[in-house]
Amino acid sequence: MVKERVFLIGMMGSGKSAVGAELAARLNLPFVDTDQAIENKEGRSIAEIFEQDGEASFRSLEQACIQELNAVAQVVACGGGLPCFENNIELLKDLGLVIYLEASTELLYERIKGDERRPKLKDFDTFALLKTEREAVYRKAQHTIDAAQSIDEIIADLLAFLNHQ
Ligand code: S3P
Numbered sequence: 001m002v003k004e005r006v007f008l009i010g011m012m013g014s015g016k017s018a019v020g021a022e023l024a025a026r027l028n029l030p031f032v033d034t035d036q037a038i039e040n041k042e043g044r045s046i047a048e049i050f051e052q053d054g055e056a057s058f059r060s061l062e063q064a065c066i067q068e069l070n071a072v073a074q075v076v077a078c079g080g081g082l083p084c085f086e087n088n089i090e091l092l093k094d095l096g097l098v099i100y101l102e103a104s105t106e107l108l109y110e111r112i113k114g115d116e117r118r119p120k121l122k123d124f125d126t127f128a129l130l131k132t133e134r135e136a137v138y139r140k141a142q143h144t145i146d147a148a149q150s151i152d153e154i155i156a157d158l159l160a161f162l163n164h165q
Helices: 016-027 034-042 046-053 055-067 088-095 105-112 124-138 151-163
Strands: 005-009 031-033 074-077 096-102 143-146
Touching (some): 034 046, 034 055, 034 074, 046 055, 055 088, 088 096, 105 124
Parallel strands (some): 005 074, 031 074
């Protein structure tokens, strides 16, 4: 029985949104996708927010989104950069269980290359550098899961972990 918030973190392309939605459905818990929540609240796409107000403004919206979460058990898929700004990784760990969906740079990039809705996604080398810079923060998660697996395998791993909490 999951009684707290579960945060999924990791790079773009790691499957946080798809896995999060499936996990929430299996656990019968609410699901929040921070990117989606911000877009809904702002009435603009992430790309528009970056373009019109800049990245720093988007990062403030992300932090506010986490601070405004309801105090109920839920599954939260975090935008890729969210844990890496301010002290958000520690904030997430104070608020619930943090799980890192990890996969190789090659696999992640292959899944998302060319997606123009992601302003931080440029060429492979930039993506690889961003991943390297963020890795130390992602590794502070309480648990890491191999995101190269099928969604069913990932969910099984997640449920096994959560059942032992
Ligand atoms: C970002 C990842 C995106 C989104 C924004 C910035 C990042 O979320 O928050 O485009 O800095 O890695 P996903 O990880 O869900 O793609």
